[in-house]
Amino acid sequence: MGRRREHDEKTAAALLEAAERIIAAEGVDALSLREVARDAGTTTRAIYSLFGSKDGLLGALGVRAFNLLQREIEALPASDRPSDDLIEVALIYRRFALEHPALFSIAFHHADPAIWPLFRTAAMDALGVLDERFEPLADADLLGGRSLAEASTQFRALGEGVAWTELRGNPLPPDPERFWRNAFHALITGFAAPAPRRGEVRRVSRTTP
Numbered sequence: 518m519g520r521r522r523e524h525d526e527k528t529a530a531a532l533l534e535a536a537e538r539i540i541a542a543e544g545v546d547a548l549s550l551r552e553v554a555r556d557a558g559t560t561t562r563a564i565y566s567l568f569g570s571k572d573g574l575l576g577a578l579g580v581r582a583f584n585l586l587q588r589e590i591e592a593l594p595a596s597d598r599p600s601d602d603l604i605e606v607a608l609i610y611r612r613f614a615l616e617h618p619a620l621f622s623i624a625f626h627h628a629d630p631a632i633w634p635l636f637r638t639a640a641m642d643a644l645g646v647l648d649e650r651f652e653p654l655a656d657a658d659l660l661g662g663r664s665l666a667e668a669s670t671q672f673r674a675l676g677e678g679v680a681w682t683e684l685r686g687n688p689l690p691p692d693p694e695r696f697w698r699n700a701f702h703a704l705i706t707g708f709a710a711p712a713p714r715r716g717e718v719r720r721v722s723r724t725t726p
Contacts, residue, residue: 528557528559528563528567529567529568529577531557531559532553532554532557532559532563532564532567532568532574533574533577533581534557535553535554535556535557536548536553536574536575536619537578537581537617537620538556538619539552539553539556539619540619540622540623541617541618545619545622545627548575550564550571553574572629572631572632575623575627575632575635576632576635576636577635577636578619578620579620579632579633579635579636579639579640580635580636581620582613582620582621582623582624582636582639583624583636583639583640583643584643585613585617586609586610587639587642587643587646589609590606590609590643590646590647590650593605593606595650599651599654600654600659600702600705600706602650603650603651603654603672603701603705604697604701604702604705606650607672607675607676607697607700608694608697608698610676610677610680611676611679611680611683611694611697614680614681614683614684615683615684618684621680621684624640625677625680626677626681644669647669647673648665648669651665651669651672652665654668654705654708655668659709660708660709661707661708661711661712662712663708663712667712668708671704672701672704675700675701675704676701679696679697679700
């Protein structure tokens, strides 16, 4: 018989959940492995056995973040209105940020070059699923000459910015969900307009009252 592993997936899950709770309450920089182990009902030895280091633990949280996002986006049925589908994807981003602020922080804000490589593959997989949601718009020539990667990056940048605005407690009038819907409707419908060339200033015509 093989030797039974001292620390299993259940222990790993408990440690990740504990780390997520602590980061949400105190921030990434305040994360203590002893506090994580104590909160999970185990020892720091379990952390080193399962994740190798504090960076390994944070990297595993990054993987968890993008796996969760990917599953949620994949679970959203595709309709015959891809623009509306993308607005629903934006609301998935919102729910993820509100329900998992610690994971959102690690995935999109905590730019540590030692940690990013640990969840780069999970991030690329999740963002690839997002890129696929832009393919119907590209096929219908509704990206204004933008590439899938460019449109997807602009989409993510807006989502990250609005999410941080809401997480900081700033008001989003007239109500947060409607704000998100309106912001992404403006972005997505704006994709249909040709992207301005480098150095080009687009003039807005005004009618005289």
